[in-house]
Amino acid sequence: MSTGDLCDEVAHLKTACDAVILAHYYVSPEVQQIADYVGDSFALAKLAATLSCHTLVFAGVRFMAESAKLLSPEKTVLMPDQTADCPMAHMVKQETVAAARAQYGEDLAVVCYVNSTAEVKSWSDVCVTSSNAVKIVRALPQHTILFIPDRHLGSYVAEQVxxxxxxxxxxxxxxxxxxSADEVRSLMAEYPDAPVLAHPECGPEVMALASFAGSTSQIIEKAAASQAHDYIILTVEGVRGELERQTAGSGKRFHFPSTRPLCPDMSRITTEKVAACLREGTGEIGLPPAYIAKAARCTLTRMLELGR
Structure with a gap:
């Protein structure tokens, strides 16, 4: 099927299924082009809770679709490829959380990056994204914070708070x-006037080289608003499509490390799979057990309240 025919089929299926397609910045430009909305985790989480459609198609990884289902349990949530997962979402043990609660008691808040499973969220007090983590951690009454699962974002938050x-x-x-910090230094030598815009999921050696740190959306906004010609971008290369779309005609150029930062799980999402899940109703995401869903939903709702 040609690209044009596929896009026409997706448009027809969206109408027939009363569906909205939400795509993360890290999926391919082709998938972003057929989406109704493109954004980062926080923007899409907020949006999913406000849409009145019957069906949400989440072109991203599993934790994103899970979060959409938790916030909109009455909607049908479809994933084009259910094997598209996030390794970091599983990188925390319940014993770690339990030990911290036992040691610090009421002075502890467990802050969970939204890049986590529903079960991990259920162990926590509040979710955060890279765009609101500093604001939310600063606002919490507790002095001690266990930040899960990402140590790099947690380290960045610790420096800011x-x-x-x-x-x-x-x-x-x-x-x-x-x-690689060495690859970043090579880019800096080649483009000495280029701002270095980094996602705080990067390691500390790379973050030390950044002139700006922020979420995917914040990186895009910074590049669009700045006057430089060249930019060194330190996040998943899928964001290039939105960077180029928002700066079209400006002559701005975006440079990524030579070892291309591509997410293999985001790459699993294709236009063909989006069409197939709408056509066949496959890839439906269900709710986890009630005790997990209730606790996880609370952490997401609190994030939306504190992150305003």
Whole structure:
């Protein structure tokens, strides 16, 4: 089927199924083009809870679709490929959380990055995203914070909120963690006037080279608003499509490390799979057991309240 025919079929299926397609910035440009909305985790989580459609198609990884289902349990939520997962979402043990609660008691808040499973969220007090983590941690009444599962984002938050005692968990995003500081330095030597815009899931050596740190959306906004010609971008390369769309005609150029930071799970999402899940009603995401769903939903709702 040609690209045009596939897009026409998706448009027809969306109408027939009363469906909205939500796509993360990290999926391919082709998938982003057929989506109704493209955004980062926080924007899509907020949006999913407000839409009046019957069906949500989540073009992203599993924790995103799970979060949409938790916030909109009455909707049908479909994933084009249910094997598209996030390794970091599983990188924390319940014993770690239990031990911290036993040690610190009421002075502890368990802060969970939204890149986590529903079960991990259910162990926590509040969710955060990379765009609101600093704001929410600063606003919490507790002095001690166990930040799960991403140690790199947790370390960044600790630097921004030094008045808190932040305990880090040993998890990370393999893609951001593997961005090489040496490759970044090579880019900086080649483009000495280029701002270095980094996602805080990157490791500390890379973050030390950044001139700006922020979520995917914040990186896009920074590049669109700045006057430089060249930009060094330190996050998953899928964001290039939105960067180029928002800066079309400006002559701006975006440079990624030579070892391309691509997410293999995001790459599993294709236009063909989006069409297939709508056509066949496959890839439905259900709710977890009630005790997990209730607790996990509370952490997401609290994030939406504190992150305003």
């Amino acid at each position: 030094p008045e808190k005692n932040i305990i880090l968990n040993d998890g990370c995003c393999p893609i951001h963690h593997n961005i």
